[in-house]
Amino acid sequence: MIVKTFRIVAGLNDALRTLFFTTLIFRTGTMAYPFLAAYLLLSGGFDKAQVGTAVACFGVGALAADLAASVLLGRIGARTVMLGGLLLNAAVLAVTPLLHQLPWIITAVVVWGFAYEVVTPASYSATIDGSAPAERKVAFSCYRLAINVGMAIGPIAGGLIFAVSPRAMFWANAACVLAAAGYLALRTKSSGTAARPARATERAAAGVRPLRDHTRFWTIFGLSLPIQLAYSLPSVFASTYVIVGLGMPGYWAGIIFTVNALGIVLFEVPLNAAMTRWANLPTLLLGYGLAGAGFLLMGLSGSGPALVLATVVWTAGEIVVFPGLLHYVSGLAPSGDAADRNMSLYSTGVNVAFIVAPQLALLLSGPGHPGAPWAVAGAAVCVAWLLLIAARRSPYTWHTAEPRTTQEPSTEEEPCKSAI
CATH class of the missing domain: 1.20.1250.20 (MFS general substrate transporter like domains)
Incomplete structure (x- = not known):
């Protein structure tokens, strides 16, 4: 099964393969959030209710990101939204260990939740742009694989770093997020905005x-x-x-x-x-x-x-x-x-x-x-x-989706090789 999974991932087109590794690097950096409550309690000065409020604010920021994502994607595209979210995420992670007052920490956590979550709908959009409908189920499976592998590694690494230096855990997380942004920027520099003109045509043709x-x-x-x-x-x-x-x-x-x-x-x-x-x-x-x-x-x-x-x-x-x-x-x-x-x-x-x-x-x-x-x-x-x-x-x-024609290529052996 591992060999087959590797072959399927290797058979992804360039856009989906870039998304896979960007997601893998980004999610591997999920170190700080699982230990946020412990960090705030051990840093002193906050009770459990205050810590619970601060951690819950991550979800508030995430919900705001989901509600704003469709507008952002329609105006600036998936690549720009992803890069912006990753860079903002890294900046907040770098600053958070330096904050000591609860209002500033809550503000940082809300922004952190927004920056973290806005990458998800942008990734969905990139998956749709990078795959034909018949290949999309496999494309989403590969995207979920990158998430699950990354989030299996990230908390383990975060725990090890936290044991040595809780502050360093945030900065290591920020470094991983920056690495994901750098990889995405380099891999999509020449073709990252190609999908936007097509979207404008779709909007004009779709009507109400x-x-x-x-x-x-x-x-x-x-x-x-x-x-x-x-x-x-x-x-x-x-x-x-x-x-x-x-x-x-x-x-x-x-x-x-x-x-x-x-x-x-x-x-x-x-x-x-x-x-x-x-x-x-x-x-x-x-x-x-x-x-x-x-x-x-x-x-x-x-x-x-x-x-x-x-x-x-x-x-x-x-x-x-x-x-x-x-x-x-x-x-x-x-x-x-x-x-x-x-x-x-x-x-x-x-x-x-x-x-x-x-x-x-x-x-x-x-x-x-x-x-x-x-x-x-x-x-x-x-x-x-x-x-x-x-x-x-x-x-x-x-x-009910339109039935597939016999002329469509099979995706069982080499899925998701269509070009954007």
């Missing part, structure tokens, strides 16, 4: 979008929220559930994270390459079904092996459902600006879920029912699975 274009998007946006909330649980609740709720040794939480990470790294890209000819509906139904079953099993598990089995099931769902959702949302609007707007709003849903999930998990869990958050998440995903089937019955709630 019909009502069903909007209703289709908001249908899938609503149906994606249970998935976003469910998959926010592992990162914010798994350790608490295993150690506090079930009273099991902490290493079982580590095993859950390891199984999930290995599954994504080893299988996501090859599996989506094999499923490239699948239509959107069966792809999403499979992903939602596996997710719902996996999270229900998590809520019912009372032993380590049962938790691992449940993790395998919901990891399989994650591998299928997220590239499937991105592929479907990206195809709802052929117009460049409309596609940017859809992807930016989709990112908003991701961030809302990540902010809400910890509060819901703590509210639902208790001494007599520690697995309730998992069960509720699984049940919500199963309801969304049923609503997907119902949604496909109307053109106002479901978009």
